[in-house]
Amino acid sequence: MTHQHDASASHAEQALRAAALRVTGPRVATLEAVHGHAHADTDTVIRAVREQLPAVSHQAVYDSLHALTEAGLIRRIQPHGLVARYESRVxxxxxxxxxxxxxxxxxxxxxxxxxxxxxxxxxxxxxxxxxxxxxxxxxxxxxxxxxxxxx
The missing domain is CATH 3.30.1490.190 (Ferric-uptake regulator, C-terminal dimerisarion domain)
Known part of the structure; x- marks a missing residue:
């Protein structure tokens, strides 16, 4: 892993802790994926998370997206007629x-x-x-x- 990745993982871990969320691999990878892909749909997030965690389940990513949204670390938007998208600008x-x-x-x-x-x-x-x-x-x-x- 590169030093830059370690720094972003560290940032994701700090954000999770600050939001009183347990730090897990799927949550860290999901937060990083949303930060790296503006207005990403769920499938895009899952593909990005699987680049880091190949065996992660769809459900683990869905659960992470929900927890991160509820904690205010990411935002879910769903323009009429489109699938839900996620962004890190909150x-x-x-x-x-x-x-x-x-x-x-x-x-x-x-x-x-x-x-x-x-x-x-x-x-x-x-x-x-x-x-x-x-x-x-x-x-x-x-x-x-x-x-x-x-x-």
Whole structure:
């Protein structure tokens, strides 16, 4: 193993301990996989974890994703019509751009900063602490592909 990997494993272990989670191989590898693959779906995370732990079960990765999400170490997003995705960018009140054609997901900063950045006209007594915004459209590559070529 490289020194850089040892440093990231150490960071993952520290994050797990700070969140009062037991440090296990699947949890460390899952956290590293999410950090290494922005907006990864479960299959991508499982493949990345299996590069480190070839014998890990699907269930161990699912359980790790759930525990890491519950602890706030990763964030689960699921834009309508897409499979759940996981990201390591948490706690900064950012939003997402999603391409309707290729399903690319890109982070976008919140224009207003602090959460929640928007409030409903009538919150109906709710104590709102977060607003989740997803912007839909076509990414630059899909826009270019949709343009008729000049002949």
């Amino acid at each position: 706690g900064d009140n950012h939003h997402h751009l999603v391409c309707r054609s290729c399903d690319l997901i890109v982070d976008v900063a919140c224009q207003h900063g602090a959460a929640p950045c928007m409030m409903p006209a009538d919150p109906r007594g709710f104590a709102i602490d977060e607003a989740e915004l997803i912007f839909w459209g076509l990414c630059p590559d899909c826009q270019a592909a949709a343009q008729p070529s000049a002949s």
